[in-house]
Amino acid sequence: MRRLLCVLLLTCFSCTACVHLPGEEYAFAVALGVDYGDDGWQAAARIPDYQQEGSYVTLRAQADTLPQALMALEAAVPMRLHLGQARLIVMGESLCRASALPDVLDALMSRRDLRPDAQLAVADAPVNTLLDALSPRTGVRLSKSLDVLLETRAAQGVIPSMSVRDALLQGRRQAAVLPRVRLDGETFDLSGAMLFDADRVLVGALTPPQTQLLALLRGQMKKGRLTLGETVVDVVAFSSQLRVSTGEIRCEVHLRCAPSAVPDEQLAALLTTALDLLVRTLAQNRCDAFGLLRSALPVEDAAQAAEALATLPWRFEVTVTRGA
Amino acid sequence: MKTAADRAASRQRSERRCMHSLLRLIAAVSIARTVLMEIVPAAGCAAWLVTAACLVPGLLLSAALSWFLRIRSIETLPDLADQAGGRFDSTVLSVTVALALLVDAARSMQALLFFFTEGIGSEGSPLSIALLTLAVLLMCLRQDGLPRAVFFLRRLMLAVLLIVAWGLAVSVRLDHLVPLTMPQGRGLLRLFHAQASLGWPLILPLMTPAPKRRSPAEALPVVCGCVVGALLLCLSMPDELLRTRSAPAAALLTPVFLQPAAMRMLACCLLMLAFFLTISGSVSIAANSLRPALRCRLPNLAQLLGALVCLTPLLPSVLDRAPHIAVWLAALLAGISLLLIALSIIRRRKERP
Numbered sequence: 001m002r003r004l005l006c007v008l009l010l011t012c013f014s015c016t017a018c019v020h021l022p023g024e025e026y027a028f029a030v031a032l033g034v035d036y037g038d039d040g041w042q043a044a045a046r047i048p049d050y051q052q053e054g055s056y057v058t059l060r061a062q063a064d065t066l067p068q069a070l071m072a073l074e075a076a077v078p079m080r081l082h083l084g085q086a087r088l089i090v091m092g093e094s095l096c097r098a099s100a101l102p103d104v105l106d107a108l109m110s111r112r113d114l115r116p117d118a119q120l121a122v123a124d125a126p127v128n129t130l131l132d133a134l135s136p137r138t139g140v141r142l143s144k145s146l147d148v149l150l151e152t153r154a155a156q157g158v159i160p161s162m163s164v165r166d167a168l169l170q171g172r173r174q175a176a177v178l179p180r181v182r183l184d185g186e187t188f189d190l191s192g193a194m195l196f197d198a199d200r201v202l203v204g205a206l207t208p209p210q211t212q213l214l215a216l217l218r219g220q221m222k223k224g225r226l227t228l229g230e231t232v233v234d235v236v237a238f239s240s241q242l243r244v245s246t247g248e249i250r251c252e253v254h255l256r257c258a259p260s261a262v263p264d265e266q267l268a269a270l271l272t273t274a275l276d277l278l279v280r281t282l283a284q285n286r287c288d289a290f291g292l293l294r295s296a297l298p299v300e301d302a303a304q305a306a307e308a309l310a311t312l313p314w315r316f317e318v319t320v321t322r323g324a
Numbered sequence: 325m326k327t328a329a330d331r332a333a334s335r336q337r338s339e340r341r342c343m344h345s346l347l348r349l350i351a352a353v354s355i356a357r358t359v360l361m362e363i364v365p366a367a368g369c370a371a372w373l374v375t376a377a378c379l380v381p382g383l384l385l386s387a388a389l390s391w392f393l394r395i396r397s398i399e400t401l402p403d404l405a406d407q408a409g410g411r412f413d414s415t416v417l418s419v420t421v422a423l424a425l426l427v428d429a430a431r432s433m434q435a436l437l438f439f440f441t442e443g444i445g446s447e448g449s450p451l452s453i454a455l456l457t458l459a460v461l462l463m464c465l466r467q468d469g470l471p472r473a474v475f476f477l478r479r480l481m482l483a484v485l486l487i488v489a490w491g492l493a494v495s496v497r498l499d500h501l502v503p504l505t506m507p508q509g510r511g512l513l514r515l516f517h518a519q520a521s522l523g524w525p526l527i528l529p530l531m532t533p534a535p536k537r538r539s540p541a542e543a544l545p546v547v548c549g550c551v552v553g554a555l556l557l558c559l560s561m562p563d564e565l566l567r568t569r570s571a572p573a574a575a576l577l578t579p580v581f582l583q584p585a586a587m588r589m590l591a592c593c594l595l596m597l598a599f600f601l602t603i604s605g606s607v608s609i610a611a612n613s614l615r616p617a618l619r620c621r622l623p624n625l626a627q628l629l630g631a632l633v634c635l636t637p638l639l640p641s642v643l644d645r646a647p648h649i650a651v652w653l654a655a656l657l658a659g660i661s662l663l664l665i666a667l668s669i670i671r672r673r674k675e676r677p
Contacts, residue, residue: 106568112442116581165582169495171562291499 027077028085030056030142031134032118033127034066034104035092042092043069045081046131046142054140058131066100066107083111086118087146089164090131090181093124096194096202101176105167116165119150121179122194122202130181133188149190153179157212157221158191174291176200177214195287198306204285206278213278214289216240217251228270234258236323244292244312251275253318268318275316283310340535342471345478346605347532348546351525353602354428355379355550357435358522360579361572362647364554366515369501369563372555374515375522379547382523385658387540389530392665394538401530401661408668415617417660421531422610422617424524424653426633429606431646433457434637436599438573439592454634457603461630464604465611474601484594489556491587492579496559518647521654523547527661531613607633 033044042062049055061072074081091104108114123130136145154161159179167176180192193206193214206214209228215221216238226233237256242249255271262270282289286306293309326334359375367374389401398404405414433454440453464470526543534542557579558566569578580591611626618625637643 117585168565169561169582171500171564173497173499173562291497 025079026082027059027079028082030085030146031088031090031131032083032086033090033092033123033131034069034095035123035127036095036098036100037092040064041066041069042127043073044128044131045073045077046134047077047081048142054136056135056142058128060128066103067110070107070111083114083118085143086115087143087150088121088134089118090121090123090127091178092127093122093194093202096122096178096196098201101167101196101200105164108164109168114164116168117163119179120162120164120167121159121181121190123181124205125181125183130183130188133183133186153190154215154220156224157215157226158208160193160211160215160218161220172198172200175286175288177206177287177289180205195282195285195289197286198288198293203287204281206281209274210278210281213274217242217253217275217278218290228267228274231262231267231270233260233262233267242290242292247312249279249292249312249314251314251316253316254321255318256321256323259322264320264322268320271318271320272316275318276314279314286310337535339471340533342475343532344529344535346471346474346601347528347609349474349478349481349598350425350428350602350605350609351528351543352546352549353432353598354525355522355546356553357432357576358519359550359554360557361435361575363515363519363522364557364566365569365575368567369558371566372551372558374519375554376551378516378519378522379526379550380523381520381658382526383543383547385661386523386526386530386543389527389661389665390538390542391540392668393530394540396668399533401527401664404664404668405660408664408671413660413664413667417657417664418613419617420653420657420660421528422613424650424657425528425606425610425613426629427646427650427653428525429603429610429633430636430643431650432599432603432606433633434643434646435572435576436596436603437637438576439595439599442573442577450638454638457600458631458634460600461604461607461634462627464600465608465626465630470601470604470608474605477597477601481594481597484590488583488587488591488594489553491583491591492556492560494584495561496556498559500559500562518651521651521658524650524654524657527657528609531609603633604630 027045027047029045029047031046033042033046035042035044040062041064042060043066044058044060046056046058049057059073059076061069061076063069063072089108091101095104134142134146136142138145138148150159150161153159160177162176162178170176175198176196178194178196179190180194182189191208191211193211194202195204195206197203209226212221212224212226216226216235217240219240221235222238223235226235233255235255235257237254239254241252243252244250253271253275255267257267260267288306288309293305355375359371363374363378364371393399393401393404396404398407402414402417405417436457437450437453441450523543526546529542530538561579561582565578569575580588580595583591607630608626611629614629615622615625622628
């Protein structure tokens with residue numbers, strides 16, 4: 001029995017261990033770009049330049065379909081392309097406005113080597129140019145630099161966190177909200193959010209402060225610095241509860257923040273105004289960012305339910321306390 | 325002070341417990357594999373309900389047979405066959421069980437190949453993976469320590485299963501279950517028809533002596549585990565994701581692929597270990613069942629069957645028919661079992677003065 005156990009356990013562990021992937025034979029893409037334009041589908045990958053440490057090159061391909069573009073990209077890479085180290089997948093704005101998010105996810109899922117923790121983002125600049133601007137800001141490894149950047153931004157609440165796995169698990173139960181990527185001069189800027197409707201079509205955008213509020217309401221951000229107009233609040237704890245009834249959506253918010261010169265009542269009013277503006281933006285764009293449609297409203301007629309949700313008034317009850 | 329007889333009885337009880345663990349593992353893996361690869365892609369978020377419904381015939385048959393064996397004080401189903409119909413009936417029962425186990429092992433082998441060749445981590449060719457599995461089988465089947473190994477590993481496997489279940493439970497959303505989109509009309513009937521034999525492995529524990537007194541509810545833990553597992557899967561993944569992964573490999577791998585990184589490794593190990601042990605166990609029990617029927621010793625029969633099972637998935641035309649063969653074998657097994665009960669009752673009445 002002992003020998004049998006050893007054989008079984010050794011087989012299992014050796015089979016699940018990392019497959020032998022010599023660095024000289026594989027091009028590990030750190031970031032992937034996908035876009036759709038007049039010339040068809042474009043795919044781009046940012047891979048390390050193995051001849052010079054710390055530098056990266058962008059490879060591009062285009063074709064009539066996304067799977068073909070991904071295959072053409074593979075052909076453009078001098079080695080075998082591997083997505084097991086991908087940190088960021090950037091999709092073009094025009095692509096997301098053409099209702100292609102599910103197609104992109106399906107095409108990516110067909111790649112068995114894709115890292116499911118890779119973050120999705122939407123770019124409002126040409127994807128190729130944007131990938132060119134990607135270079136390590138800290139250290140020499142772009143993967144580590146991107147990890148740190150994405151984690152920090154998500155912790156600050158200025159971008160929503162949405163990996164490939166999250167997007168697949170979320171399905172249609174909730175509208176997608178993806179991070180926004182843009183070029184500020186030649187610098188890669190990651191802030192704000194892009195809103196999708198129930199059909200997964202890109203419909204609008206949120207500013208970084210609005211994205212922070214959304215992150216707080218969705219429980220993705222618990223504390224940090226929150227910007228409300230010209231006032232900056234040090235949030236120590238934040239909790240919220242949404243209740244949908246036939247007549248309204250009631251939102252109870254408890255904010256505990258560090259002592260400041262702004263009175264509690266004024267802070268509560270500022271927060272209420274900002275929250276009201278946020279939910280109006282979401283309603284205008286038919287973006288069900290809280291998944292209220294399926295969890296709280298009847299779903300026999302999805303279009304009617306979406307309309308009902310967009311017209312339901314919100315009532316905010318904000319409580320502000322002070323403390324460390 | 326224990327006497328030699330006590331020690332022998334204790335050893336016998338332990339052996340029975342070990343064999344019972346192996347048979348339960350075979351039943352659980354067979355049901356789980358079918359649920360993942362066939363029921364979930366067809367039924368989506370209603371898979372747990374379809375699974376529960378499809379397990380009812382097997383559960384009822386198992387409970388009825390257990391109850392009958394208990395009231396007649398008969399240890400196993402082959403003993404009942406011996407008493408009720410004689411050697412021929414016993415042989416037919418053993419051969420049917422052996423064939424059903426071999427077909428099931430071949431389907432598990434196919435799932436294992438999918439897992440290795442299209443799964444995570446490895447990029448092996450089907451032939452190399454089949455040969456690797458064959459090597460493991462040849463080592464496992466040389467000794468009779470397999471049931472003991474399963475008994476020894478049962479708590480470890482259960483612990484890993486609970487951790488993996490926790491990984492799924494993190495993303496549970498109650499609204500994934502509604503609206504309950506079941507296949508309609510003929511689609512639903514076809515699904516029930518194809519999967520009504522899902523619970524056949526629940527009869528397997530009746531083929532060997534039970535470690536303690538038989539109970540009609542002894543198959544319930546396996547059934548409850550499988551239904552709860554299916555429910556957890558339906559709660560943690562949206563309907564559209566469950567339905568779109570209809571290719572067998574994708575259906576098997578999606579729940580593993582979407583686990584957090586640390587859980588993914590554990591889930592991979594658990595799946596592989598369960599498949600290796602199940603294939604080895606099925607082949608070993610099938611060989612033991614076939615030996616009396618073939619009326620010869622054939623010391624290497626298990627190894628021969630193991631080689632056959634490992635190489636079957638390389639012939640897709642054979643494996644395409646496996647689900648249909650499995651349904652017919654399960655139906656035959658159920659028919660034989662019910663016939664044995666009827667024969668036993670008739671014989672008892674004739675023997676009465």
